[in-house]
Amino acid sequence: MATSELNPRTKHYEFLGPPGAFLISVGVTFLTYALYFGCSETSGGCLPPLDILPQRLTSSLTSSELWTSLFDKDAALLYIAWYAFCVAAWFLLPGDWIEGTTLRTGEKKLYKINAFGTFLLALGLVAGSIWRFGFESFTFLYERWVGFVTAAVIMAVAQAFFVYAMSFRSGKLLALGGNSGNVIYDWFIGRELNPSIGSFDFKSFNEIRPGLILWVLIDISMACEQAVRRGGQITDSMWLILAFQTWYVADCMYNEPAIFTTMDITTDGFGYMLSVGDLVWVPFVYSLQARYLVFNQVELGPVWTAIVLVVNFTGYYIFRQSNGEKNDFRNGKNPKNLKFMTTASGSKLITSGWWGRSRHPNYLGDLLMAFAWSLTTKFNTPVTYFYPIYFAVLLIHRQLRDEDKCAAKYGADWDKYTKIVPYRIIPYIY
Numbered sequence: 001m002a003t004s005e006l007n008p009r010t011k012h013y014e015f016l017g018p019p020g021a022f023l024i025s026v027g028v029t030f031l032t033y034a035l036y037f038g039c040s041e042t043s044g045g046c047l048p049p050l051d052i053l054p055q056r057l058t059s060s061l062t063s064s065e066l067w068t069s070l071f072d073k074d075a076a077l078l079y080i081a082w083y084a085f086c087v088a089a090w091f092l093l094p095g096d097w098i099e100g101t102t103l104r105t106g107e108k109k110l111y112k113i114n115a116f117g118t119f120l121l122a123l124g125l126v127a128g129s130i131w132r133f134g135f136e137s138f139t140f141l142y143e144r145w146v147g148f149v150t151a152a153v154i155m156a157v158a159q160a161f162f163v164y165a166m167s168f169r170s171g172k173l174l175a176l177g178g179n180s181g182n183v184i185y186d187w188f189i190g191r192e193l194n195p196s197i198g199s200f201d202f203k204s205f206n207e208i209r210p211g212l213i214l215w216v217l218i219d220i221s222m223a224c225e226q227a228v229r230r231g232g233q234i235t236d237s238m239w240l241i242l243a244f245q246t247w248y249v250a251d252c253m254y255n256e257p258a259i260f261t262t263m264d265i266t267t268d269g270f271g272y273m274l275s276v277g278d279l280v281w282v283p284f285v286y287s288l289q290a291r292y293l294v295f296n297q298v299e300l301g302p303v304w305t306a307i308v309l310v311v312n313f314t315g316y317y318i319f320r321q322s323n324g325e326k327n328d329f330r331n332g333k334n335p336k337n338l339k340f341m342t343t344a345s346g347s348k349l350i351t352s353g354w355w356g357r358s359r360h361p362n363y364l365g366d367l368l369m370a371f372a373w374s375l376t377t378k379f380n381t382p383v384t385y386f387y388p389i390y391f392a393v394l395l396i397h398r399q400l401r402d403e404d405k406c407a408a409k410y411g412a413d414w415d416k417y418t419k420i421v422p423y424r425i426i427p428y429i430y
Helices: 017-037 050-061 064-069 073-092 115-133 145-166 183-189 202-208 210-229 236-254 256-261 272-285 288-295 301-330 361-375 383-410 412-420
Strands: 096-102 108-113 340-342 348-350
Touching (some): 115 236, 145 183, 183 272, 202 210, 202 272, 210 288, 236 301, 256 301, 288 383, 301 361, 361 383
Antiparallel strands (some): 096 108
């Protein structure tokens, strides 16, 4: 197949094209810092007093001391060591090799599965360190927060440039959405579909290892900082965050093969959009509630704890059951005898079970869990509810992207399907 046929020029922009790609690249990075400077004990609260915000923002942005303080050499070295640990674990720990979905070339890429082993090894080493040296030995992620953010941003930017340059080597399979010819847009969206060095795949590695595991380690560091301040005890709210988010990440690691059917892996290239999301946004924004609970220590009590537990486990049940149905069906299994319709192209679309209630029931489960995590902070500040609000916007945008592709792929069959399953995410509402 000719290169031009295999890698056609991208004609449709997403995110408002190059200007949108530039603004999102800058905005996401800026917002990660803003969530710290706008919600921390060093800034005067969460949020700081509104009447001083404009003056503080202006003085901060023009302060050379602030800009130089963003980089912390020790934090950068620790972050590089962490990333190197994840790479070494990928190579050295045993793991099965599985096939991904069929590529446009007709081939299937092989992926190594050992994220769960990496996760357990990291937790074991951290637990041993805390047991041997005490809670204060693992508070550095809280103490050097900004430095770690900057190190992760540098890594995300560097990888985005590296894989963009790699994509110009001959024989590369490009992402259908990342071959526009515009440098800014393609660098952001990801030009190559699966940038790799040998069997090491950058996209799947970053998707599930350095950022996700670091998210849990950050939560542990926040709990350690709180324990130091409280004489060895932590609040019930911190326990819930630690338990919920550790379980969420562990579940993702354990079910690692499921990620290879997601849009990130099958459709999107690997550029700054995914690198900054995986390495910066996930660990440093998703852990916002845990960081908040360090300096605003909330005791929930039995009633509020019960409410949070119900919301979280309801979300987890929907998330796991719906994903289980989808993965079984895609692998040729149908233990629940789910109904489905067959399109003209031969594809099968589930029309019963959780996937008969809405087209993206797993998104509903994800949103409920995100809301439960924010409930651990009660309603003391709107900032800790940033994550579920952002997540709702992200998932709705992803749902719209996915359904646009399905409409183009299935045509009239998609119209028929949407009449059978009319709700997008939330049954009877949306």
